[in-house]
Ligand SMILES: [Zn+2]
């Protein structure tokens with residue numbers, strides 16, 4: 001950030017009164033421009049014992065497999081964002097279940113939130129941000145080609161609970177965070 | 187937003203290629219400026235059967251009571267943000283417990299997240315954003331003077347679980363949202 005989005009004048013980095021962090025502050029109108037983490041909302045869509053994954057058509061991690069997810073938009077709820085992303089990336093309609101994971105990714109200032117979601121039908125297909133959309137049994141999941149560590153942890157959490165005979169709608173919430181050491185390397 | 191924070195040129199509202207929403211787009215460098223919801227992270231601090239509340243010293247809702255909470259900062263995790271806000275607003279050190287509530291507030295593009303938190307000691311006091319900080323038993327909670335509906339719902343969820351003899355560390359997550367009709371009126 002170099003310029004004030006309110007008046008167009010240059011901004012400087014300074015610690016405002018009553019604050020303890022460097023902020024972008026406008027040299028003219030004095031507006032303080034805060035920057036905050038973004039939420040990525042998505043689903044773990046399932047049909048019977050299979051899980052839906054999308055092969056990414058865009059960077060980052062083009063060609064790797066992910067659960068459908070994306071940045072939450074203003075004026076929507078996290079469940080709405082998760083359902084919307086599932087429709088956009090996989091053309092898939094789902095019956096949304098409970099919140100399954102909340103995973104902080106502080107080095108990129110994101111929080112990823114995944115909900116369980118039962119596919120309403122099998123008419124899924126690739127949206128503009130996906131190369132392929134496919135149902136995988138546990139044995140078929142391409143673990144070495146999963147796009148993001150939050151997706152891998154959410155999948156493992158789900159599969160571990162299922163292995164323990166826990167019904168999907170009774171699975172507990174995973175609260176976790178990704179260390180810098182576990183980040184994806186580009 | 188009227189000017190590009192990257193180059194200072196005016197922005198216009200338009201729907202970019204491959205998108206389906208109006209965005210602020212720079213007329214010169216073509217940067218797309220996305221705007222996304224913000225996370226408010228906080229705690230429900232308790233000591234034995236009492237709950238810590240803070241009387242707000244700032245707008246909005248100056249003079250009303252709240253759980254300690256505030257905007258999550260870049261490069262921190264939600265638990266870190268909750269602990270930091272508790273220290274800043276109530277000078278209170280806590281042993282953080284589990285995530286207790288995730289409540290969408292779409293009309294103001296916020297998501298509020300509260301954790302249970304046992305007070306480590308009773309040396310709390312008002313931070314710069316609080317007029318008073320006090321422990322309340324259930325009967326003493328000033329329900330008519332609670333600052334935000336997300337705080338009220340989180341308190342009610344906690345108290346209902348406690349009335350049902352559920353141990354604090356076994357309380358379930360509340361996932362909820364605030365309708366426009368339940369917003370605070372200024
Ligand atoms: Zn300015």
Ligand SMILES: [Zn+2]
Pocket residue numbers: 190191192193194195212213214215216217
């Ligand atoms: Zn520009």
